[in-house]
Amino acid sequence: MRLGKIYGIEIIVNSSWLFIFALVVWALASGFVPFRTSGLSPAARGTLAVVTALLFFGSVLAHELAHSLLARSRGVPVSSITLFIFGGVSHLEAEPSNAPGEAWIAFVGPLTSLILAGVFFAAGRGAGPQHPVGAGLEYLATANLMLGVFNLLPASPLDGGRVLHALLWRWTGDRLRATRVAGLIGRIFAWVIIGIGISTTLATGLAGGLWLMFVGWYLLQAGAAETMGAEVTHVLGGLHASDLMLPPAAIIQADATVEGAYEEVVRFGGRALPVMLGERLLGLLSMRDLERLGETPRDRAYATSIMTKLEALERAAPNDDAVAVVRRLAQGGYHQVPVVDSADRLLGLVTRESVLRRIAAAR
Numbered sequence: 001m002r003l004g005k006i007y008g009i010e011i012i013v014n015s016s017w018l019f020i021f022a023l024v025v026w027a028l029a030s031g032f033v034p035f036r037t038s039g040l041s042p043a044a045r046g047t048l049a050v051v052t053a054l055l056f057f058g059s060v061l062a063h064e065l066a067h068s069l070l071a072r073s074r075g076v077p078v079s080s081i082t083l084f085i086f087g088g089v090s091h092l093e094a095e096p097s098n099a100p101g102e103a104w105i106a107f108v109g110p111l112t113s114l115i116l117a118g119v120f121f122a123a124g125r126g127a128g129p130q131h132p133v134g135a136g137l138e139y140l141a142t143a144n145l146m147l148g149v150f151n152l153l154p155a156s157p158l159d160g161g162r163v164l165h166a167l168l169w170r171w172t173g174d175r176l177r178a179t180r181v182a183g184l185i186g187r188i189f190a191w192v193i194i195g196i197g198i199s200t201t202l203a204t205g206l207a208g209g210l211w212l213m214f215v216g217w218y219l220l221q222a223g224a225a226e227t228m229g230a231e232v233t234h235v236l237g238g239l240h241a242s243d244l245m246l247p248p249a250a251i252i253q254a255d256a257t258v259e260g261a262y263e264e265v266v267r268f269g270g271r272a273l274p275v276m277l278g279e280r281l282l283g284l285l286s287m288r289d290l291e292r293l294g295e296t297p298r299d300r301a302y303a304t305s306i307m308t309k310l311e312a313l314e315r316a317a318p319n320d321d322a323v324a325v326v327r328r329l330a331q332g333g334y335h336q337v338p339v340v341d342s343a344d345r346l347l348g349l350v351t352r353e354s355v356l357r358r359i360a361a362a363r
């Protein structure tokens with residue numbers, strides 16, 4: 001769901017967000033003790049709860065905007081910010097090119113949360129903690145303090161993990177080694193959090209510790225994905241699409257009937273095969289394309305009439321950056337990206353297998 005743009009950055013909220021928003025408003029209006037005992041009318045309490053919840057989500061947005069705006073001022077393009085349940089993600093379109101840049105972009109988010117905590121705390125003190133508005137402001141101060149402190153934990157993808165990575169990068173001068181060491185420290189931290197969760201569960205019952213175990217588990221998963229991504233980027237850095245491609249397992253001639261073409265597709269394990277006119281790639285034929293056949297008998301229709309045509313295919317030029325091609329392959333959920341030159345001649349196919357083979361060969 002798109003909320004709009006701030007400074008040209010698209011703000012997207014996850015659909016779970018509306019539900020959580022309603023839950024927070026409800027919890028504040030009916031469960032938050034200072035509101036309940038304030039003697040306010042239900043309507044006034046409800047209004048106070050909505051305003052408090054809006055300020056809380058505004059705080060999360062401010063945290064992400066701080067990351068995004070600093071990233072952009074340092075030359076890293078930012079497309080959008082997605083807000084989830086209790087946090088957000090800024091989508092940077094590239095990685096910061098130097099360690100100080102990475103450190104500051106990561107640190108400015110928690111810093112914003114901690115500054116907001118201070119501002120809300122001071123304002124709450126001004127209103128007086130007995131006053132319901134003062135209590136609401138102190139609640140916001142606590143929420144921002146937790147947001148700031150939690151994000152400073154040194155486990156990637158949390159901001160603290162990125163700050164740690166930047167410091168290690170600066171210190172060792174080796175980005176990949178920094179990623180590995182930061183990943184290891186992040187895993188240790190995640191296991192410590194899981195350990196605390198387990199002991200809390202043993203001491204006080206499931207509810208308290210389950211949340212911590214979940215957080216630890218999430219950090220393990222996300223951290224592993226980050227380390228993996230960095231390793232792949234390192235191995236493929238400086239390579240091109242032509243270094244990743246393999247020749248097709250088989251080809252289908254343009255004058256083949258659907259019947260003949262499908263014998264080939266089935267013979268090669270159901271994978272998509274290139275349909276060729278001489279050296280020129282016309283399209284790809286996969287099992288899915290068979291749906292386009294309709295009522296026509298298979299021996300009367302040509303492969304070219306049901307294939308996915310070249311114009312509709314995700315394809316790459318031989319000099320395209322290898323990391324970018326793999327990213328397209330993964331994000332688009334494609335099984336293969338054909339590599340063609342400017343005259344549409346097929347040079348090879350980049351497939352998941354060919355990428356894995358290239359990575360394995362580099363180790």
Ligand SMILES: [Zn+2]
Pocket residue numbers: 063064067109110151159
């Ligand atoms: Zn952050």
